[in-house]
Amino acid sequence: MSAAHHKDPPPPAPLLTAYRPAGEGLGGAAVTGGEVPEGTIWLDLLHPDAAMRGAASMWLGAPIPSHEDLAEIEFSSRLYAEGGTHYMTADVLAHADSPNPVLTPFTFILHGNRLVTVRTETPKAIPQFLARVSRPGNAPETAGETCLGLLEAITDRTADVLEHLSARIDTLHREVFVRRKDVRRRGRRLAAAVENIGREADLIAKVRESLVSQERLASFAGAVLAPPKGDHRTGAPLRERFKLLMRDIRSLEDHAGFLAGKTTFLLDATLGLISVEQNEVVRVLTVVAMAFFPPTLIGTVYGMNFDVMPELAWPWGYPLALLAMAASAVLPLAWFKHKGWL
Structure with missing residues (x-):
């Protein structure tokens, strides 16, 4: 298709969804006209426009940052408190199962018992979290529990991505090192393996960057939602969950580092085998020429x-x-x- 006829896909429509306890689950409804339902504890903003941010700001009682603000990479711009409102942004992996995974800023804004999330993508962790809290007995009762539940869902999804990554790297390992009878196509397989290894290495790098961002956010959120000297009855369970979340994130960081090392070794080995294949061809040609x-x-x-x-x-x-x-x-x-x- 020529460049003249190529058109970029239209941007997704802004969406503002309000969630509140409904029965034994957490029910969500789209907000129209800026009217936030009574009892809402979580507002989710997807591709928010100015009107949507204004409605959410009135409900929260604090300003909502723009997309440009969310894209800031400085640590001080991602985790801070202002007028009793806590702003926390992490880079979350989206489209991990597609050929083009991306890191997208995901912002949590906490003010009292009200939570606002601002995002431009829909990581798979979001529908997984909503499916879990819609079942009886799993619904969070407060904005803090909702925030923690979202963080846990994001971490669980990251663990799934690493598990799939590990399986694919094992497949690549067998493809590279297992010799097959069809030696004529071995060079093509090795060249394809280099491309696949590069793709997996890029995904691992994104996962590691996301995990570092998640760890910072979880540490900040734990100090806000479950301070050491807070209410023992409500704070102790949250503190335990945050400790478990931090341990999970750190173990995932270790596993991602192991996969990164394995991928580097696999890439070096594949390039070495390609060099051996090329040297073999040159050697045979030299011997034949001499003969x-x-x-x-x-x-x-x-x-x-x-x-x-x-x-x-x-x-x-x-x-x-x-x-x-x-x-x-x-x-x-x-x-x-x-x-x-x-």
Whole structure:
């Protein structure tokens, strides 16, 4: 398709969803006209426009940052408190199962018992979390529990991504190191393996960056939602959950580091095997060229236009010349085979 006819896909429509305890689960409804339902504890903003941010800001009692603000990479711009409102942003992995995974900023804004999340993508952790809290007995009762539940869902989804990554890297390992009978296509398989390894290495790098961001956010959120000197009845369970969350994130960081090292080794090994394949081709070509050099020399000699060449008048001169050329080719090949060079 020509560039003149190429059109970028239209941006997704802004969406503002309010969640509140409903029965034994957490029910959500789209907000229209800026009217936030009574009892809402969580507002989720997807691709928010100015009107949507204004409605959420009035409900929360604090300003909502723009997308440009969310894209800031400075640590001080991602985790801070302002007027009793806590702003926390982490890079979350989205589209991990697609050829183009991305890191997208995911912002939590806490003010009292009200939570606002601002995002531009829909990581798979969000529908997984909503499916869990919609079941009886799993609904969070406060904005803090909702925030913690979302963080746990994001971490669980990261663990799933690493598990799938590990399985794919094991498959690549077998593809690279297991020799097959069809050696003619081995070079193509190795070249394809390099491309696949590069893709997996990029995903691992994104996962590690996301985990570092999640750890910072979880540490900040734990100090806000479950301070050490807070209410023992409500704070102790949250503190335990935050401790478990931090342990999970750190263990995932270790596992991601292990996979990164394994991928680096696999890439180095694959490039080494490709070099060996290329050297093998050059070696065979060199041996063949050397084997056929003597017959070429003999043929060149008898192609000379000298008047005195007694062999040209012999009755068996021509067969003897052919025999000499054949022997001069076969004997070097036999010698190379004996030496193991072929």
